[in-house]
Amino acid sequence: MTKRYAFLAFLAALLVVSAHAQDDLPFSVEPIASFDQPWALTFLPDGRMLVTEKSGNLRVVTQEGSMSSPIEGLPDVDYRGQGGLGDVVLHPDYADNGMIYLSYAESGVGDTRGAAVARGVLELGERGGRLTDVEVIWRQYPKVLDDGHYGHRLAFDDDGFLWVSSGDRQKFTPAQDMQSNIGKILRLNEDGSAPEDNPFVNYIEQDPLVDGVGPYDEIWTLGHRNPLGMAFDADGQLWVIEMGPAGGDELNRIVRAENYGYPLVSNGDHYDGREIPDHDTRPEFAAPVITWTPVISPGDLMIYGGDLFEDWRGDAFAAGLSSQAIVHIRFDGDGASEYARYAMGARIRAIEEAPDGSLWVLEDERADSRGRLLKLSPAD
Template structure:
């Protein structure tokens, strides 16, 4: 391709992207920037906790002022690993408990995801996590820097749900003696609820009685689940990256097996095929599958009134898609309703106290690690 032709094509693409962004149904306000931001959660007073992969936790005002929080665990930074998700205990107003997920180094070059909690203490502009304790560790630790998953969400009964990636090792997703490639359900202190599928295995939809089963498992056969959210009726949805094609949105059911790596609607990166879900009906099929991929990085269900037409819809952060994907639910079914081009890789979408949307860019390629605020109206 000649340099002149390349210049023409590149100019056309830039103009096309700019035109697409002009038609967005919201206004975009840039608030501040971060160094490799990964997640955020709103405090009751309207400030945010924001994580950066290299290991910093910050309190951030809605005007972009920042305070560093001390007492954060040491993280194993590299590849997809580092400081990950942040979540507040449902009773945070009274107990001040903050939950963090992160990549943790082991002995001999292995590593795995972990979750710790600590009490947030503030004195003026000084903030600290005190009494930090690790309540969960991905088992086993393995070599490599990918597919930690480690999203965190609480349900209405104060159970802590953790998404645990397959660490790019494939087979652990089907191994009941590993917590990799699973969705896990715990009490808020990391202990195992007595009505989990294995612990109370005589219930319907339970795992076979086997002392080797990892008791925290709720579902299995996942690859890299990077978003979890409960819909307005209490159903849990998980969005995960597929291999080469086949990103998935799954409705999570007790003791269900979602098939990876036995089945997938994508294929291996080296071109080797993987049987589609349709070939193995015993595995739960995704509600939505994306090829080309969107590379989902997060999922929320919108509960506010500011974007009134979106209430009850899911919003997925897209890395490859460089935007936000809106998903509409119909019982146990889901469809893509719209896609909003942000012109950058989107790592996290969070709903603010007033219903505005707060967005973290992924600091790669065209992205700048910005914090953006979205409100209704044309750009």
């Protein structure tokens, strides 16, 4: 598949998706608030939300749309290109310790940069709040030039482990390099240390070239490009959705110690038209459960567990950027397929389930408007 073919196919798919009127959506859409380049949201126990803005702001937002001043005390954010403030999640014991986790791009030596994860205690006030006791618990290694493909989605599992998606930083080969945590899915303890039962904990002892240096112990899987969505299903299975190159976006079922093949295999090709062997040419690599060509440009992934949309329990929903849609995915055992696509008329950056089962969506900022926070409820 050539770059020209992929581009034309993308345009054709965009026209098809755009042809579906928003009146046909199976939910009502209520605009709640607007933000400057919003990136992620998560719900607090009292029903309010934390929303990140890529430029470096974290805000508290009510479900009625009231918005706080930016939270003070956040780490310094390297805001350029695809970099900036990213994900936000609550510690599993947030109700007791008030701790939150943030991912972001940080600068390094000589104009290098990389993703990082910090945690701190959120102290809320009437008009905003402050993050205290901030500590950086994880960093991409090594920092590199360029400002793309950070990944840096965060998720906690039911056992209290923190999962981090780490993009390939548009550098290709580090995704296969065990001396780098770039292009990987990582499993960490809550303090950023590596669990003793991670698959590559002893790998460092087997490599005579490194002499005790390397991130092997935190790696769970490798061979990823730009994983921007992570979600656990009801059985605790982790699913990751990631951007392919020119074609070949992927939904992957994450299995301990597997190699997902990038950049050695992909169902897309390089942007300059050079072909990449498809997954079926290298069966030793884990194949994606779904691939998309034309791409959907996934920005986030959630798996629905509520009752408000009663027919959707257990289904996944991907936020589509270039596709300007919410992509509805249904599972069948270890497999999955696209069930429906809901045209939203804007780039969709994030999607989250509220405590009452409603869906909350962040638009990526467009040239003609600010990124909106939308509430989705069942259609009347």
